[in-house]
Amino acid sequence: MIAAGEWLFGMNSFGWRFSAAVAGTLSILIMIRLVRRMTGSMLLGCLAGLLLCLDGMHLTLSRTALLDIFLMFWVLAFRTRDWRLGVALLGYVAGWLPWIYFALANNRTMYLFYTAPILPFMVLTVTLMFPERAAVALGVITLVTAANLWWLHPILTAETIPYAEQQARLFLLPGE
Incomplete structure (x- = not known):
């Protein structure tokens, strides 16, 4: 897929990144469609798309x-049917287990923002396990996700910030 962008725009940074941007944009639409199909709710589908945004x-x-x-694009494009809760739960658990293992076995620091790819699985699991309370739970998840993006935005977008501020944002330390 990266080669398609290189073919269209040449061997430069725009050509390399073009297809990734398209896949990221399309994955939001696929997420909305997938959640709508799984829950039957347009609101929850749009909320899942917002969370991914x-x-x-x-x-x-x-x-x-x-x-x-x-990889995320093609996993989302794969259609789930009757076993959808099991797949969502498996994706959520599979995302956490390696982090817990390496944190305990190797005494490593576990950065929580690296587990962000399991967020869609968490949303799907909550929605499918508690359909009557899904709107409240997903509202809380949306607020926490928005706060997380606001807090980590300078780091995720590679803004130039002082080292002390970077450490404070990564480790939730008080500012100096």
């Missing part, structure tokens, strides 16, 4: 020429 990792991956955004 606000996701800092999705924003970052859509701007770079890495393969992760294409």
